Amino acid sequence: MEINQLLKTGVDMIKNREYGNPVLEATMVLESLLNVNRIYIYTHGKEKVDKAVEDEFLKIMEKRATGYPIQYILKEKEFMGLNFYIEEGVLIPRPDTEILVEYILKYIDTNYGNREVKLLDLGFGSGAIVLSIAHYKRQVQAFGVDNSDIALKVANINMNKFKLENVKLYRGDLFSGIDEKFHIIVSNPPYIPSEEIKNLQKEVRDFEPVAALDGGEDGLDFYRKIIPQSRKYLKDNGLLIFEIGWDQGKAVSNILLQEDFNNIKILKDLQGLDRVVLGIK
Structure with a gap:
């Protein structure tokens, strides 16, 4: 699946979360899995994603759809300009x-x-x-x-x-x-x-x-x-x-x-x- 298509699928999976930002959250998860920055995601939308990464991304989106906090998924949260490690x-x-x-x-x-x-x-x-x-x-x-x-x-x-x-x-x-x-x-x-x-x-x-x-x-x-x-x-x-x-x-x-x-x-x-x-x- 291409990056753009995978992102759209992820956004659709979590778009009904009341307190979420589905586009940002899906993008952040894919950035983390691919180990790239946001500009890369936006400029390589037609690039194919490895099947293992695709499967892991969809698994994470399923978990987020249950309400599981995005910060626990990414294991990080910015605070006072510092990037803190966070876990459940x-x-x-x-x-x-x-x-x-x-x-x-x-x-x-x-x-x-x-x-x-x-x-x-x-x-x-x-x-x-x-x-x-x-x-x-x-x-x-x-x-x-x-x-x-x-x-x-x-x-x-x-x-x-x-x-x-x-x-x-x-x-x-x-x-x-x-x-x-x-x-x-x-x-x-x-x-x-x-x-x-x-x-x-x-x-x-x-x-x-x-x-x-x-x-x-x-x-x-x-x-x-x-x-x-x-x-x-x-x-x-x-x-x-x-x-x-x-x-x-x-x-x-x-x-x-x-x-x-x-x-x-x-x-x-x-x-x-x-x-x-x-x-x-």
Whole structure:
């Protein structure tokens, strides 16, 4: 089958996915299988595709048609200008999380310049947050804790891929095994209320790790755990910063307030919805 014909077949197989981009996704898969770039795909449409590649492409399109995330198929996701390795078992990085990372990068510039900064990421997943910060701010001594073996494996792959020597990753539960104090503690914890999991889009609900999504009855379980404990591990004037759900700004701010945090702020995403909340010890 020719490239153009194969692409059309693939697009037809996945065109009914509600949250997909069938033309782009089919093209990306074929690029990966042929190990060529997009320009090649567009300029060699009449070229015949090897039968083994054709069969593998159609098999992948069948899998994508079930809702299986394209990022798990390609095993990659761009985040903060870095190409992260991704596999099933870790949360797929979202563009909204870049708001959190960008704030931290600016905060380091403003408050610390080129001085050493100690940062802790609780629940690092693929490593998107902690590794992006460590990559762009080499003076940061970054630590990460996650209770998932898959997360530890994936984040270590990314750490090695980006050649980062200023990061230490551990398997553990929140602050377990931590005996240092940090200038910044960051977390993108599970924050979806348990009852809302079933209403998420299929790609998320059926294939991404529920443990990375489910924040308990009202979605706030992990904020209630992390915020009180964090005071022990933050330096004076240390920053505690979270990603939050679209309507959780006030609730998480109130928990920070109850635990005597100051300068509490809520940052909005591009849609004007709550996305990040922060406070200073």
